[in-house]
Structures are given as structure tokens and as C-alpha cells.
Amino acid sequence: MSDSQATSAAQDVILYDDSLLSVRDLDAGYGDLQILTDVDLDVNDEEYVTIVGPNGAGKSTVMKSVFGLTSHMGGTVKFGDKDITAMRPEDIIHLGLGYVPQNDNVFSSLSVRENLEMGAYILDEVPQDALNEVFDRFPILEERQTQKAGTLSGGQQQMLAMGRALMLDPDLLLLDEPSAGLAPDLVADMFDRIDAINDAGTAVLMVEQNAKEALRRCDRGYVLVDGKNRYEDEGTTLLNDPQVRQDFLGG
Numbered sequence: 446m447s448d449s450q451a452t453s454a455a456q457d458v459i460l461y462d463d464s465l466l467s468v469r470d471l472d473a474g475y476g477d478l479q480i481l482t483d484v485d486l487d488v489n490d491e492e493y494v495t496i497v498g499p500n501g502a503g504k505s506t507v508m509k510s511v512f513g514l515t516s517h518m519g520g521t522v523k524f525g526d527k528d529i530t531a532m533r534p535e536d537i538i539h540l541g542l543g544y545v546p547q548n549d550n551v552f553s554s555l556s557v558r559e560n561l562e563m564g565a566y567i568l569d570e571v572p573q574d575a576l577n578e579v580f581d582r583f584p585i586l587e588e589r590q591t592q593k594a595g596t597l598s599g600g601q602q603q604m605l606a607m608g609r610a611l612m613l614d615p616d617l618l619l620l621d622e623p624s625a626g627l628a629p630d631l632v633a634d635m636f637d638r639i640d641a642i643n644d645a646g647t648a649v650l651m652v653e654q655n656a657k658e659a660l661r662r663c664d665r666g667y668v669l670v671d672g673k674n675r676y677e678d679e680g681t682t683l684l685n686d687p688q689v690r691q692d693f694l695g696g
């Protein structure tokens with residue numbers, strides 16, 4: 446453990462002093478309904494972090510809370526040196542944080558290219574370099590750039606949603622269930638693409654139902670249960686932990 450880390454006695458969660466994203470004692474929910482309690486979480490520069498856990502554990506709520514989409518009830522969220530606690534999403538994206546929600550993540554009636562251009566709406570001009578990079582990363586989007594997004598397959602729409610978030614070249618990408626709804630033979634391809642995005646230097650925080658594959662690929666993982674931290678460790682360590690396997694990974 447480096448000098449910049451300290452272990453939280455309560456949950457045995459490692460807290461970092463200099464992480465890119467730092468969530469501390471976060472309480473959040475919807476309206477008056479509290480879902481998250483004292484959640485701690487870090488993502489370091491260029492790190493790939495996964496949150497897994499049972500249905501309804503609050504995984505998506507963590508992502509939404511980081512991105513300013515829930516009721517904030519306590520605790521802090523820092524991104525780089527900025528306190529972004531309860532900041533609005535339209536302000537957060539200026540800071541280099543991109544979010545790809547699980548559902549409704551493309552504008553169906555707009556073309557593929559228009560969707561990508563919308564990703565950069567906060568800029569005065571469409572960043573051509575970023576657009577070309579997205580097309581290099583997802584060639585099918587270049588081929589189909591004039592097609593309406595709603596006519597793409599589920600996997601292609603997921604690529605478009607990611608491509609749109611990449612238009613601002615974020616330092617951290619939040620991905621909520623990127624493999625949801627994909628045919629089994631497309632799931633590995635989607636994970637390969639996420640690996641490539643991370644290898645190119647973008648930190649990733651991902652929620653996944655496909656927990657084993659996600660833990661196999663990530664650097665570190667968190668297991669969230671009932672809106673609280675339960676385990677945190679390197680992905681492969683969690684994957685091989687008998688208790689985690691039995692309780693959360695189907696044996």
C-alpha cells in the first residue's frame with residue numbers, strides 16, 4: 446500500500462488521496478428514498494474499475510449519483526481537484542467525465558453522425574479529430590453515418606452511445622451495463638472495445654451484470670450490496686474469492 450492510500454476500518458475499502466474520481470460516504474437516492482449509504486469508491490488515472498452486485502443493489506444509482514442525476518443526501522464526489530457533489534450533468538461533462546446510460550442512450554430520429562456531433566454540443570465546432578477517432582474505433586458508425594440511429598442494432602447503438610461520449614475525449618467514462626441486451630457472440634467484442642478505450646488512456650468505471658467477465662478484465666472491482674460497499678479488491682482477486690464466487694458470481 447502506498448503512502449497515498451489508507452484503509453477504511455469500517456469496510457476494509459482502500460481510500461486513495463490522489464484518485465481521479467473519489468466518492469466518500471455517499472448517501473443518495475430518488476426524491477426522499479435513500480438507496481446508497483456511506484458508499485466509498487475511487488477510480489485512479491487510466492484505471493478500469495467495475496461495480497458488480499445483485500439486482501437492485503444500487504450500482505446504477507452510484508453512476509447516476511456521480512453524474513448528478515440523483516437526490517444527494519450526504520457525502521462527497523470529487524473529480525480531479527473539483528468537488529462535483531450534486532453538480533449538474535451539463536456542468537460535469539465540461540470537466541472531462543462522460544456517462545453512457547443503460548437505456549435511451551441515442552437519439553433515435555437523428556442520424557449516426559448527428560448523434561456524434563451532439564456529443565460535442567458544448568464546443569463551438571465539431572472536433573474533427575475526435576470524430577475521426579470514433580470512426581476509427583467503430584468503423585460501422587462511419588459506414589452508417591447517414592442512417593437514423595433508431596435503425597441500428599442494439600450493439601451498434603451501444604457503440605454509438607460510447608462514441609458520442611468519446612467525442613469530448615473524457616478522462617473518465619462511466620459505462621452502465623454496456624453488454625446489456627447484446628447477443629452472446631457480441632458481448633466479448635464489446636468488452637474488447639472497452640479494453641481498447643481504456644488501453645488508450647481513458648479511465649473506465651463500469652457497472653455490469655456480466656460480473657465474471659467484467660472482473661476478469663478490470664483492474665479493480667467493488668461488490669455493492671443493499672446500497673453499501675461489501676468488497677473491494679483487484680478484479681481477479683474478487684473473481685477467485687470463494688465467498689464472492691458463492692454469494693455473487695453463481696458459484
Ligand SMILES: Nc1ncnc2c1ncn2[C@@H]1O[C@H](COP(=O)(O)OP(=O)(O)OP(=O)(O)O)[C@@H](O)[C@H]1O
Pocket residue numbers: 475478480498499500501502503504505506507654
Ligand atoms: N428513478 C427511480 N426512482 C425510484 N427508485 C429507483 C429509481 N431508479 C432506481 N430505483 C430503485 O433504486 C434501487 C437501486 O436500483 P439500481 O438500478 O441502482 O440498482 P442496480 O444495482 O443497478 O440494479 P440492476 O442490476 O437490476 O440494474 C432499486 O430498488 C430501484 O427500484
